[in-house]
Amino acid sequence: MTGNTTEIIKLKLAKRYAKEKRFKLYGISAIAVSIAFLLSLLINISVTGLPAFQQTYINIEVDIDSKLLKLDSQYSEQELFRANYSKVIKQSLKTMFPGVKGRKQKRALRQLVSKSAIYQLRDFVIDNPSVINTRQSLWFLARDDVDVFMKGGIDRSLPESDRRLKDFQLVWVDKLLAENRLEKRFNVSFFTESDSREPEQAGIKGAMIGSLLTMLVTMLLSFPIGVSAAIYLEEFAPKNNKWVDLIEININNLAAVPSIVFGLLGLAVFIGLFGVPRSVPLIGGLVLTLMTLPTIIITSRAALKAVPPSIREAALGLGASRVQTTFHHVVPAAMPGILTGTIIGMAQALGETAPLLMIGMVAFIADVPQGITDPSTVLPVQIYLWSDSPERAFTERTSAAIMVLLGFLIVMNFLAVIMRKKFEKKW
Amino acid sequence: MIDIEKREEFDIEIDKTVGKPFIDDAKFSTRNVDVFYDDKQAIFDANIDIGKNQIIAMIGPSGCGKSTFLRCLNRMNDTIQGCHISGDIKLDNEDIYHKHQDPVLLRARVGMVFQKPNPFPKSIYDNVAYGAKLHGLASNKIELDELVEKSLIRAGLFKEVKDSLHKPGTGLSGGQQQRLCIARTIAIDPEVILMDEPTSALDPIATAVIEELMIDLSKKYTIAIVTHSMQQAARVSQRTAYFHMGHLVEVNDTNTVFTNPEHQLTENYITGRFG
Numbered sequence: 001m002t003g004n005t006t007e008i009i010k011l012k013l014a015k016r017y018a019k020e021k022r023f024k025l026y027g028i029s030a031i032a033v034s035i036a037f038l039l040s041l042l043i044n045i046s047v048t049g050l051p052a053f054q055q056t057y058i059n060i061e062v063d064i065d066s067k068l069l070k071l072d073s074q075y076s077e078q079e080l081f082r083a084n085y086s087k088v089i090k091q092s093l094k095t096m097f098p099g100v101k102g103r104k105q106k107r108a109l110r111q112l113v114s115k116s117a118i119y120q121l122r123d124f125v126i127d128n129p130s131v132i133n134t135r136q137s138l139w140f141l142a143r144d145d146v147d148v149f150m151k152g153g154i155d156r157s158l159p160e161s162d163r164r165l166k167d168f169q170l171v172w173v174d175k176l177l178a179e180n181r182l183e184k185r186f187n188v189s190f191f192t193e194s195d196s197r198e199p200e201q202a203g204i205k206g207a208m209i210g211s212l213l214t215m216l217v218t219m220l221l222s223f224p225i226g227v228s229a230a231i232y233l234e235e236f237a238p239k240n241n242k243w244v245d246l247i248e249i250n251i252n253n254l255a256a257v258p259s260i261v262f263g264l265l266g267l268a269v270f271i272g273l274f275g276v277p278r279s280v281p282l283i284g285g286l287v288l289t290l291m292t293l294p295t296i297i298i299t300s301r302a303a304l305k306a307v308p309p310s311i312r313e314a315a316l317g318l319g320a321s322r323v324q325t326t327f328h329h330v331v332p333a334a335m336p337g338i339l340t341g342t343i344i345g346m347a348q349a350l351g352e353t354a355p356l357l358m359i360g361m362v363a364f365i366a367d368v369p370q371g372i373t374d375p376s377t378v379l380p381v382q383i384y385l386w387s388d389s390p391e392r393a394f395t396e397r398t399s400a401a402i403m404v405l406l407g408f409l410i411v412m413n414f415l416a417v418i419m420r421k422k423f424e425k426k427w
Numbered sequence: 428m429i430d431i432e433k434r435e436e437f438d439i440e441i442d443k444t445v446g447k448p449f450i451d452d453a454k455f456s457t458r459n460v461d462v463f464y465d466d467k468q469a470i471f472d473a474n475i476d477i478g479k480n481q482i483i484a485m486i487g488p489s490g491c492g493k494s495t496f497l498r499c500l501n502r503m504n505d506t507i508q509g510c511h512i513s514g515d516i517k518l519d520n521e522d523i524y525h526k527h528q529d530p531v532l533l534r535a536r537v538g539m540v541f542q543k544p545n546p547f548p549k550s551i552y553d554n555v556a557y558g559a560k561l562h563g564l565a566s567n568k569i570e571l572d573e574l575v576e577k578s579l580i581r582a583g584l585f586k587e588v589k590d591s592l593h594k595p596g597t598g599l600s601g602g603q604q605q606r607l608c609i610a611r612t613i614a615i616d617p618e619v620i621l622m623d624e625p626t627s628a629l630d631p632i633a634t635a636v637i638e639e640l641m642i643d644l645s646k647k648y649t650i651a652i653v654t655h656s657m658q659q660a661a662r663v664s665q666r667t668a669y670f671h672m673g674h675l676v677e678v679n680d681t682n683t684v685f686t687n688p689e690h691q692l693t694e695n696y697i698t699g700r701f702g
Contacts, residue, residue, distance in 0.1 A: 238508070239508045240508065240509075310543055311545060312506075313503065313506075313541060314541065314545040314608070316503065316506060317501065317503065317534055318558040318561065318611065318612070318615060319531050319534040319558065319615065320558075321531050324561065328557075329547060333548060
């Protein structure tokens with residue numbers, strides 16, 4: 001190298017290094033920005049959602065008086081079931097807060113506890129009939145307004161007209177607090193109950209089971225169909241055939257179709273034409289299968305394509321047929337990629353809302369689905385429903401449900417990583 | 428340095444294969460074989476016999492069609508889209524491209540070892556046992572164990588791997604992997620073994636081991652080897668075929684080819700004037 005060339009290179013060297021440094025900086029700042037966004041999202045959701053995992057309970061001295069229950073000395077099981085528990089609770093509250101006057105205040109007093117208190121008391125009495133005509137100290141779910149207040153959601157300094165709890169109600173709550181009759185406990189019912197109009201009773205079990213059943217249908221349909229299609233297209237279909245090309249282009253296009261279109265398709269074809277019942281996990285699974293198939297086919301094909309051709313040659317050279325070559329060697333080698341693609345597709349389906357709105361999975365369903373033909377809803381739709389509810393207490397439940405959904409997604413992605421590690425083979 | 432102007436060797440006419448392409452005791456015989464990739468012709472009118480229990484080496488510059496020709500012999504070219512073959516290729520006087528000929532059966536009779544060692548990502552044992560299991564050559568575990576051991580011994584690999592039979596075959600060194608591939612091929616006891624530049628990815632020591640193995644195997648099997656190394660061809664083969672731009676230029680005893688080639692092109696190639 002002549003001295004001249006060295007000089008020219010030297011002159012440019014500083015500039016080249018500066019460029020490199022700048023580029024590194026861009027990259028790092030891009031990552032920092034995205035991490036900041038992600039963190040603020042997670043923190044926001046956690047801060048809003050975490051209180052939902054606790055629920056306020058009220059302690060009441062209940063006089064389980066047979067007269068109030070309208071029970072004779074002899075009663076049948078049915079009579080016990082139908083007894084007037086609501087009156088007992090009303091009376092017990094009146095005893096605790098004597099001097100409550102007026103219809104409005106009386107109603108407000110009754111509404112300190114959740115409506116579920118009646119059923120809770122009923123179950124308690126049916127399980128222990130000996131408590132009749134005794135006084136029991138029982139814990140009941142508090143009404144959502146009390147719960148919101150306990151979690152600091154109601155500001156005392158606001159004018160009375162702007163508060164959900166009026167002055168006289170605050171007096172009651174203060175009294176209960178002073179007597180240690182209000183307590184926040186872990187919210188078990190959030191995980192064991194289904195949707196409810198009363199926020200303090202609403203849980204996500206129904207949506208979770210619905211999601212699980214829907215995912216099951218999606219998985220059982222989309223995995224075999226998607227992987228078979230990918231294997232055929234990649235290993236057996238004639239290359240440079242215009243029909244195969246057409247199918248390929250269409251699969252790629254399908255992956256870019258907005259998901260709500262799949263919902264409309266499901267509505268028209270599955271419900272309209274084939275008469276599949278609406279708002280059940282079966283139809284949800286069918287629609288999500290349509291939506292997931294392109295993802296699974298495309299990722300599986302990429303995984304199959306990445307298998308070195310030398311493995312196919314080795315097997316063919318030993319006298320394996322094409323099917324044997326494919327299933328003994330190519331598919332096992334591509335399995336990590338196929339599974340990763342499938343789980344990513346499933347995670348996508350798990351978080352999907354739009355197409356499910358089209359097929360009636362947005363309905364209010366208070367029962368836990370028992371099978372794939374029972375009406376149900378799914379987690380993201382439940383989140384959508386709650387986010388739309390006016391009650392204050394649903395806000396935290398919305399965020400809590402998002403946390404549960406994110407938890408599921410993290411578990412699924414973690415599974416994908418484990419599967420990939422487990423099936424991975426070194427060449 | 429080769430003077431480009433002098434490369435008129437390319438213009439030398441090739442009309443017929445010179446030397447002795449035909450022999451009496453032929454295992455393979457090909458007549459008027461043309462191979463096309465779509466519209467491009469890769470092999471022009473190849474006529475050659477491959478003798479039983481012999482090693483025949485195929486040499487020639489890159490892209491001359493020697494690998495293509497080799498892959499015609501066990502119909503590996505069937506898997507390539509757009510490749511079609513005309514002419515006769517007979518194995519023991521049976522047309523291997525006859526419509527009733529099963530390529531799966533053919534490939535069990537004509538094994539192949541590839542340029543880059545390509546063991547399956549499975550254990551050493553499973554690599555060797557795969558073909559035997561596929562064709563049902565062993566009826567029980569003991570027979571299979573024996574077959575695997577015998578094949579590994581024949582491939583000269585058993586001593587090195589006998590304690591690690593259940594470790595992945597891909598963990599072996601390049602030379603060991605290639606011998607594993609040879610063991611895998613001979614486990615199904617083929618009649619012919621095709622080798623496509625089997626040592627081009629290996630170091631000289633591993634190459635020497637494999638060459639010895641080839642000579643040993645030729646007592647039992649017919650071997651056709653494609654190689655870039657003329658020394659290798661000279662060391663291991665009894666006959667040598669020289670390909671040039673899709674034409675089979677010369678077939679002769681290896682000795683003759685390297686000491687007294689009949690064709691000008693062959694001479695140019697072996698003396699290193701191009702290639």
